[in-house]
Amino acid sequence: MSRSAFFASRQRVIVAVSLIALVVIGAGIYAWSTGSVPGMTGSGLASASSTAGKDDNGVGILLDLAKTAEAEKRLVAPAGSNAYEFYLSVLQLDPQNQLAQAQLHDSFESASADVERAINDNELDEAQRELSLLREFDKTNYILSLLGGKLDAQRQIQTRQDEARAAAMQAQQQSAGSGSMP
Structure with missing residues:
Protein backbone atom coordinates (compact mmCIF):
# COMPACT_ATOMS: atom_id res chain seq x y z
CA MET A 1 0.00 0.00 0.00
CA SER A 2 1.43 3.37 -0.94
CA ARG A 3 2.04 5.93 1.72
CA SER A 4 -0.53 8.36 0.32
CA ALA A 5 -3.17 5.62 0.12
CA PHE A 6 -2.42 4.69 3.75
CA PHE A 7 -2.87 8.28 4.90
CA ALA A 8 -6.03 8.72 2.81
CA SER A 9 -7.50 5.55 4.30
CA ARG A 10 -6.49 6.61 7.79
CA GLN A 11 -7.97 10.04 7.21
CA ARG A 12 -11.35 8.56 6.20
CA VAL A 13 -11.42 6.41 9.33
CA ILE A 14 -10.65 9.44 11.51
CA VAL A 15 -13.41 11.44 9.81
CA ALA A 16 -15.91 8.59 10.23
CA VAL A 17 -15.07 8.07 13.91
CA SER A 18 -15.26 11.83 14.54
CA LEU A 19 -18.66 12.03 12.90
CA ILE A 20 -19.96 9.08 14.93
CA ALA A 21 -18.74 10.77 18.13
CA LEU A 22 -20.46 13.97 17.01
CA VAL A 23 -23.75 12.12 16.51
CA VAL A 24 -23.52 10.54 19.96
CA ILE A 25 -22.74 13.91 21.58
CA GLY A 26 -25.59 15.51 19.65
CA ALA A 27 -27.99 12.82 20.82
CA GLY A 28 -26.88 13.41 24.41
CA ILE A 29 -27.36 17.16 24.10
CA TYR A 30 -30.78 16.65 22.56
CA ALA A 31 -31.82 14.28 25.34
CA TRP A 32 -30.50 16.67 27.98
CA SER A 33 -32.24 19.68 26.43
CA THR A 34 -35.61 17.89 26.41
CA GLY A 35 -35.21 17.19 30.11
CA SER A 36 -35.24 13.44 29.72
CA VAL A 37 -31.71 12.69 30.94
CA PRO A 38 -32.30 11.89 34.66
CA GLY A 39 -32.15 8.12 34.86
CA MET A 40 -32.37 7.79 31.05
CA THR A 41 -35.40 5.57 31.31
CA GLY A 42 -38.55 5.37 29.30
CA SER A 43 -39.05 8.10 26.73
CA GLY A 44 -35.62 9.68 27.39
CA LEU A 45 -33.79 6.51 26.31
CA ALA A 46 -36.09 6.03 23.33
CA SER A 47 -35.61 9.65 22.29
CA ALA A 48 -31.82 9.46 22.42
CA SER A 49 -31.66 6.14 20.59
CA SER A 50 -34.04 7.26 17.87
CA THR A 51 -31.97 10.39 17.28
CA ALA A 52 -28.80 8.32 16.91
CA GLY A 53 -30.59 5.71 14.80
CA LYS A 54 -31.82 8.33 12.38
CA ASP A 55 -28.24 9.07 11.32
CA ASP A 56 -27.30 5.38 10.99
CA ASN A 57 -24.01 5.83 12.88
CA GLY A 58 -23.04 8.97 10.98
CA VAL A 59 -24.18 7.84 7.53
CA GLY A 60 -26.70 10.67 7.28
CA ILE A 61 -24.10 13.26 8.21
CA LEU A 62 -21.60 11.85 5.72
CA LEU A 63 -24.22 11.86 2.96
CA ASP A 64 -25.03 15.50 3.72
CA LEU A 65 -21.33 16.40 3.63
CA ALA A 66 -20.95 14.56 0.33
CA LYS A 67 -23.92 16.36 -1.21
CA THR A 68 -22.50 19.71 -0.12
CA ALA A 69 -19.10 18.83 -1.56
CA GLU A 70 -20.74 17.78 -4.83
CA ALA A 71 -22.69 21.03 -5.04
CA GLU A 72 -19.44 22.94 -4.48
CA LYS A 73 -17.71 20.92 -7.24
CA ARG A 74 -15.34 19.22 -4.78
CA LEU A 75 -15.55 15.72 -6.23
CA VAL A 76 -11.99 14.47 -5.54
CA ALA A 77 -10.18 17.51 -4.12
CA PRO A 78 -9.20 18.84 -1.66
CA ALA A 79 -7.95 15.86 0.30
CA GLY A 80 -10.16 15.08 3.28
CA SER A 81 -13.07 17.25 2.18
CA ASN A 82 -14.45 15.91 -1.08
CA ALA A 83 -17.51 14.01 -2.18
CA ALA A 102 -25.22 5.56 -7.19
CA GLN A 103 -23.63 8.95 -6.52
CA LEU A 104 -20.11 7.54 -6.90
CA HIS A 105 -21.14 5.96 -10.19
CA ASP A 106 -22.90 9.09 -11.46
CA SER A 107 -20.02 11.42 -10.65
CA PHE A 108 -17.29 9.09 -11.96
CA GLU A 109 -16.97 10.77 -15.35
CA SER A 110 -16.59 14.27 -13.87
CA ALA A 111 -14.19 12.99 -11.20
CA SER A 112 -12.00 11.27 -13.79
CA ALA A 113 -11.97 14.53 -15.79
CA ASP A 114 -10.68 16.26 -12.63
CA VAL A 115 -7.87 13.68 -12.42
CA GLU A 116 -6.95 14.27 -16.06
CA ARG A 117 -6.96 18.03 -15.46
CA ARG A 135 -9.64 3.17 -7.87
CA GLU A 136 -11.06 2.51 -4.40
CA PHE A 137 -14.49 2.74 -5.98
CA ASP A 138 -13.80 0.92 -9.25
CA LYS A 139 -10.54 -0.98 -9.65
CA THR A 140 -11.32 -2.38 -13.11
CA ASN A 141 -12.44 0.69 -15.06
CA TYR A 142 -10.49 1.15 -18.28
CA ILE A 143 -10.60 4.94 -17.95
CA LEU A 144 -8.58 4.64 -14.76
CA SER A 145 -6.07 2.43 -16.57
CA LEU A 146 -5.73 5.06 -19.29
CA LEU A 147 -5.32 7.82 -16.71
CA GLY A 148 -2.72 5.73 -14.88
CA GLY A 149 -0.79 5.34 -18.13
CA LYS A 150 -1.03 9.04 -18.84
CA LEU A 151 0.18 9.82 -15.31
CA ASP A 152 3.16 7.48 -15.70
CA ALA A 153 4.04 9.03 -19.07
CA GLN A 154 3.81 12.53 -17.59
CA ARG A 155 6.09 11.48 -14.71
CA GLN A 156 8.64 10.17 -17.25
CA ILE A 157 8.47 13.42 -19.21
CA GLN A 158 8.97 15.40 -16.02
CA THR A 159 11.93 13.20 -15.03
CA ARG A 160 13.55 13.73 -18.45
CA GLN A 161 13.02 17.47 -18.23
CA ASP A 162 14.55 17.53 -14.74
CA GLU A 163 17.52 15.48 -15.95
CA MET A 181 41.37 28.50 -14.87
CA PRO A 182 44.49 30.13 -16.40
Whole structure:
Protein backbone atom coordinates (compact mmCIF):
# COMPACT_ATOMS: atom_id res chain seq x y z
CA MET A 1 0.00 0.00 0.00
CA SER A 2 1.43 3.37 -0.94
CA ARG A 3 2.04 5.93 1.72
CA SER A 4 -0.53 8.36 0.32
CA ALA A 5 -3.17 5.62 0.12
CA PHE A 6 -2.42 4.69 3.75
CA PHE A 7 -2.87 8.28 4.90
CA ALA A 8 -6.03 8.72 2.81
CA SER A 9 -7.50 5.55 4.30
CA ARG A 10 -6.49 6.61 7.79
CA GLN A 11 -7.97 10.04 7.21
CA ARG A 12 -11.35 8.56 6.20
CA VAL A 13 -11.42 6.41 9.33
CA ILE A 14 -10.65 9.44 11.51
CA VAL A 15 -13.41 11.44 9.81
CA ALA A 16 -15.91 8.59 10.23
CA VAL A 17 -15.07 8.07 13.91
CA SER A 18 -15.26 11.83 14.54
CA LEU A 19 -18.66 12.03 12.90
CA ILE A 20 -19.96 9.08 14.93
CA ALA A 21 -18.74 10.77 18.13
CA LEU A 22 -20.46 13.97 17.01
CA VAL A 23 -23.75 12.12 16.51
CA VAL A 24 -23.52 10.54 19.96
CA ILE A 25 -22.74 13.91 21.58
CA GLY A 26 -25.59 15.51 19.65
CA ALA A 27 -27.99 12.82 20.82
CA GLY A 28 -26.88 13.41 24.41
CA ILE A 29 -27.36 17.16 24.10
CA TYR A 30 -30.78 16.65 22.56
CA ALA A 31 -31.82 14.28 25.34
CA TRP A 32 -30.50 16.67 27.98
CA SER A 33 -32.24 19.68 26.43
CA THR A 34 -35.61 17.89 26.41
CA GLY A 35 -35.21 17.19 30.11
CA SER A 36 -35.24 13.44 29.72
CA VAL A 37 -31.71 12.69 30.94
CA PRO A 38 -32.30 11.89 34.66
CA GLY A 39 -32.15 8.12 34.86
CA MET A 40 -32.37 7.79 31.05
CA THR A 41 -35.40 5.57 31.31
CA GLY A 42 -38.55 5.37 29.30
CA SER A 43 -39.05 8.10 26.73
CA GLY A 44 -35.62 9.68 27.39
CA LEU A 45 -33.79 6.51 26.31
CA ALA A 46 -36.09 6.03 23.33
CA SER A 47 -35.61 9.65 22.29
CA ALA A 48 -31.82 9.46 22.42
CA SER A 49 -31.66 6.14 20.59
CA SER A 50 -34.04 7.26 17.87
CA THR A 51 -31.97 10.39 17.28
CA ALA A 52 -28.80 8.32 16.91
CA GLY A 53 -30.59 5.71 14.80
CA LYS A 54 -31.82 8.33 12.38
CA ASP A 55 -28.24 9.07 11.32
CA ASP A 56 -27.30 5.38 10.99
CA ASN A 57 -24.01 5.83 12.88
CA GLY A 58 -23.04 8.97 10.98
CA VAL A 59 -24.18 7.84 7.53
CA GLY A 60 -26.70 10.67 7.28
CA ILE A 61 -24.10 13.26 8.21
CA LEU A 62 -21.60 11.85 5.72
CA LEU A 63 -24.22 11.86 2.96
CA ASP A 64 -25.03 15.50 3.72
CA LEU A 65 -21.33 16.40 3.63
CA ALA A 66 -20.95 14.56 0.33
CA LYS A 67 -23.92 16.36 -1.21
CA THR A 68 -22.50 19.71 -0.12
CA ALA A 69 -19.10 18.83 -1.56
CA GLU A 70 -20.74 17.78 -4.83
CA ALA A 71 -22.69 21.03 -5.04
CA GLU A 72 -19.44 22.94 -4.48
CA LYS A 73 -17.71 20.92 -7.24
CA ARG A 74 -15.34 19.22 -4.78
CA LEU A 75 -15.55 15.72 -6.23
CA VAL A 76 -11.99 14.47 -5.54
CA ALA A 77 -10.18 17.51 -4.12
CA PRO A 78 -9.20 18.84 -1.66
CA ALA A 79 -7.95 15.86 0.30
CA GLY A 80 -10.16 15.08 3.28
CA SER A 81 -13.07 17.25 2.18
CA ASN A 82 -14.45 15.91 -1.08
CA ALA A 83 -17.51 14.01 -2.18
CA TYR A 84 -15.69 10.80 -3.12
CA GLU A 85 -14.06 10.45 0.29
CA PHE A 86 -17.37 11.11 2.05
CA TYR A 87 -19.24 8.56 -0.09
CA LEU A 88 -16.47 5.99 0.38
CA SER A 89 -16.71 6.57 4.14
CA VAL A 90 -20.45 5.92 3.93
CA LEU A 91 -19.70 2.63 2.18
CA GLN A 92 -17.25 1.69 4.95
CA LEU A 93 -20.05 2.16 7.48
CA ASP A 94 -22.82 0.74 5.27
CA PRO A 95 -21.42 -1.30 2.34
CA GLN A 96 -24.89 -1.73 0.82
CA ASN A 97 -25.80 1.98 0.79
CA GLN A 98 -27.43 2.43 -2.60
CA LEU A 99 -27.36 6.22 -2.55
CA ALA A 100 -23.58 6.38 -2.03
CA GLN A 101 -22.97 3.75 -4.71
CA ALA A 102 -25.22 5.56 -7.19
CA GLN A 103 -23.63 8.95 -6.52
CA LEU A 104 -20.11 7.54 -6.90
CA HIS A 105 -21.14 5.96 -10.19
CA ASP A 106 -22.90 9.09 -11.46
CA SER A 107 -20.02 11.42 -10.65
CA PHE A 108 -17.29 9.09 -11.96
CA GLU A 109 -16.97 10.77 -15.35
CA SER A 110 -16.59 14.27 -13.87
CA ALA A 111 -14.19 12.99 -11.20
CA SER A 112 -12.00 11.27 -13.79
CA ALA A 113 -11.97 14.53 -15.79
CA ASP A 114 -10.68 16.26 -12.63
CA VAL A 115 -7.87 13.68 -12.42
CA GLU A 116 -6.95 14.27 -16.06
CA ARG A 117 -6.96 18.03 -15.46
CA ALA A 118 -4.52 17.55 -12.55
CA ILE A 119 -2.24 15.48 -14.81
CA ASN A 120 -2.40 18.12 -17.55
CA ASP A 121 -1.60 20.85 -15.01
CA ASN A 122 1.46 18.81 -13.96
CA GLU A 123 0.10 18.33 -10.42
CA LEU A 124 1.25 14.72 -10.49
CA ASP A 125 1.15 13.93 -6.77
CA GLU A 126 -2.38 15.31 -6.50
CA ALA A 127 -3.38 13.39 -9.62
CA GLN A 128 -1.98 10.19 -8.08
CA ARG A 129 -4.01 10.76 -4.89
CA GLU A 130 -7.18 11.43 -6.84
CA LEU A 131 -6.59 8.42 -9.09
CA SER A 132 -6.12 6.19 -6.04
CA LEU A 133 -9.39 7.52 -4.66
CA LEU A 134 -11.26 6.60 -7.85
CA ARG A 135 -9.64 3.17 -7.87
CA GLU A 136 -11.06 2.51 -4.40
CA PHE A 137 -14.49 2.74 -5.98
CA ASP A 138 -13.80 0.92 -9.25
CA LYS A 139 -10.54 -0.98 -9.65
CA THR A 140 -11.32 -2.38 -13.11
CA ASN A 141 -12.44 0.69 -15.06
CA TYR A 142 -10.49 1.15 -18.28
CA ILE A 143 -10.60 4.94 -17.95
CA LEU A 144 -8.58 4.64 -14.76
CA SER A 145 -6.07 2.43 -16.57
CA LEU A 146 -5.73 5.06 -19.29
CA LEU A 147 -5.32 7.82 -16.71
CA GLY A 148 -2.72 5.73 -14.88
CA GLY A 149 -0.79 5.34 -18.13
CA LYS A 150 -1.03 9.04 -18.84
CA LEU A 151 0.18 9.82 -15.31
CA ASP A 152 3.16 7.48 -15.70
CA ALA A 153 4.04 9.03 -19.07
CA GLN A 154 3.81 12.53 -17.59
CA ARG A 155 6.09 11.48 -14.71
CA GLN A 156 8.64 10.17 -17.25
CA ILE A 157 8.47 13.42 -19.21
CA GLN A 158 8.97 15.40 -16.02
CA THR A 159 11.93 13.20 -15.03
CA ARG A 160 13.55 13.73 -18.45
CA GLN A 161 13.02 17.47 -18.23
CA ASP A 162 14.55 17.53 -14.74
CA GLU A 163 17.52 15.48 -15.95
CA ALA A 164 18.01 17.81 -18.93
CA ARG A 165 17.94 20.86 -16.64
CA ALA A 166 20.42 19.20 -14.28
CA ALA A 167 22.75 18.33 -17.18
CA ALA A 168 22.53 21.89 -18.49
CA MET A 169 23.33 23.30 -15.06
CA GLN A 170 26.23 20.89 -14.67
CA ALA A 171 27.59 21.79 -18.10
CA GLN A 172 27.26 25.47 -17.26
CA GLN A 173 29.14 24.98 -13.99
CA GLN A 174 31.87 23.00 -15.75
CA SER A 175 32.29 25.62 -18.46
CA ALA A 176 32.39 28.38 -15.85
CA GLY A 177 34.92 26.38 -13.85
CA SER A 178 37.19 25.69 -16.83
CA GLY A 179 36.90 29.26 -18.10
CA SER A 180 38.23 30.71 -14.85
CA MET A 181 41.37 28.50 -14.87
CA PRO A 182 44.49 30.13 -16.40
